[in-house]
Amino acid sequence: MKKTLIIIVAILLISNLPIFNFFVQENYQYQNFDSSFTYSEESGKGKSFIGCIRTYGHFLCEHPEKDKGDNWLYRTFAIKPWRFWEWSQMLFSERYRLPYKEKTNK
Template identity: 65%
Template sequence: MKKTLIVVICVLVLTNLPIFDFFLKENYTYSNIDGSFIYSEESGKGQSFKTCLMRYGYFLCQHPEKDKGDNNLYRTFTIKPWRFWEWADFIFQHERFALPYKRTRETK
């Protein structure tokens, strides 16, 4: 029982190391309410959530009419807790998962 627990913990820790990001992580996508801003965060390619927030802020500055009403940023990906190799993101980068969900036309 103790060996099994150690093996499970080792697998969880190893699969959450940054070296596996490129191969295992999902590409997260974001949008505003009307779909005029779309951003895809590609793991392993330097496109981060922080960059998404900066680009969305710039987008709102460039389009002041979009800054009125619902100017929230939405995640267009579903949370999949069974993907244990992404648990480090769930814990340490929870801001992206705290965004409200908006279903896109492709996923209907």
């Protein structure tokens, strides 16, 4: 029993290492309230969450009318707690702290 518990804990720890996440991380999508801004974070292709934040800031500068009222950035992906290899990101990454919004196509 003790050996099994150690194996399970080891699998959880190893699966949450950044090198493992690089290969199994899914692509994340983001939108603003009216879907005039969309961004798709693609793992392994250089499109990151930090790039999304920068791009959205640039979008707000170019469209000052969008910076009034609801200017939040929303995640359009659901949190999937059964993906145990993403638990460290779910706890510590800002992408999971964004409010959720159903994805709408414009």
